[in-house]
Amino acid sequence: MQYGVCNLSMVPLRLEPTDKSELVSQVIYGDFFKVLEQRKYWSKIRLAFDGYEGWIDNKQYQDIDESQYASLDTSSPKLSIDLVEFIQDEKHQLHPILLGTSLNALSILNHSHDGNIVEGVLSKNNLIETAFLYLNSPYLWGGKTPFGIDCSGFTQMVYKLNGYKLLRDASQQATQGEALSFIEESEPGDLAFFDNDEGTIIHVGIIMRDNYIIHAHGKVRIDRLDHYGIYNVDKKSHTHKLRVIKKII
Known part of the structure; x- marks a missing residue:
């Protein structure tokens, strides 16, 4: 080898x-x-x-x-x-x-x-502060840096910087952690996953307080999260359909 x-x-x-x-x-x-x-x-x-x-x-x-x-x-x-x-x-x-x-x-x-x-391993409370370091980074399929990053690369790097391991793709990350039944059960730093019409997990973001989410879509941005999915505050429409919320830590 x-x-x-x-x-x-x-x-x-x-x-x-x-x-x-x-x-x-x-x-x-x-x-x-x-x-x-x-x-x-x-x-x-x-x-x-x-x-x-x-x-x-x-x-x-x-x-x-x-x-x-x-x-x-x-x-x-x-x-x-x-x-x-x-x-x-x-x-x-x-x-x-x-x-x-x-x-x-x-x-x-x-x-x-x-x-x-x-x-070392940092507090879960630090995840959102770390996520803000990537705010407005442009979206890049396969990217993992502030100069180009995709949705799962973003979540993986935020967790990595706090001492936790996530798998690479959104569909892989969705196999980790404990599923929650309702948004109200979630805490800042939990992950929300979204699927397409075929039921395939295609997107992931990090839940914030007060029903907000930070995720990479065009750029790393902050949008609203509800029981249907992500509500884009600029387009004033839903862009992603919620599938499951996972508590990783």
């Missing part, structure tokens, strides 16, 4: 081994993974954090050995809490990193960092 770690701020994870393929997620600096298949230009990987699989360009990661992978896998995550920061390499060159970046691989990559970090 081969292993790798992302040594760039953010690189695309694609459905197929080509630059023209769909972006299914993003690999952020410090993310580490198993290499399932390696070709001349591309590698199929499985991310350690959430088990998500896809193809990454061989030029956009660094090989590590099994002991380094194991060390990263057992260490408590240290995450950058700055919107944009820099790490410095051994040549004193600066490399940008983004909000939610894992800094556990700094020594493996011979990099240094002196920005703000967060680690």
Whole structure:
């Protein structure tokens, strides 16, 4: 088995081994993974954090050995809490990193960092404050950063920054936690999931106080939540149909 770690701020994870393929997620600096298949230009990987699989360009990661992978896998995550920061390499060159970046691989990559970090499990009360860090970030299918993020990437990163693990896609996240019967039972930080006409979970957002929800739709935005679904305050119409509310923590 081969292993790798992302040594760039953010690189695309694609459905197929080509630059023209769909972006299914993003690999952020410090993310580490198993290499399932390696070709001349591309590698199929499985991310350690959430088990998500896809193809990454061989030029956009660094090989590590099994002991380094194991060390990263057992260490408590240290995450950058700055919107944009820099790490410095051994040549004193600066490399940008983004909000939610894992800094556990700094020594493996011979990099240094002196920005703000967060680690450990934080209170559920902190989730909404973290979510506001992404407010107005543009929507990007497969995105996980403040410069482009999708609905489940948003919820995953907010929970990650508070020490909790969510799976990658909305349909996967909907399998986690405890289902609630009514909106009135929910607390700020719980997740609301929404389906399409075929009953497939296609959207997720984070519940706030007083029947508001923060979610990524066009951008990370705040809308109303009722028993039918999300009521878009700009369009003055419902945009998503509520399926289930989950208490993750």
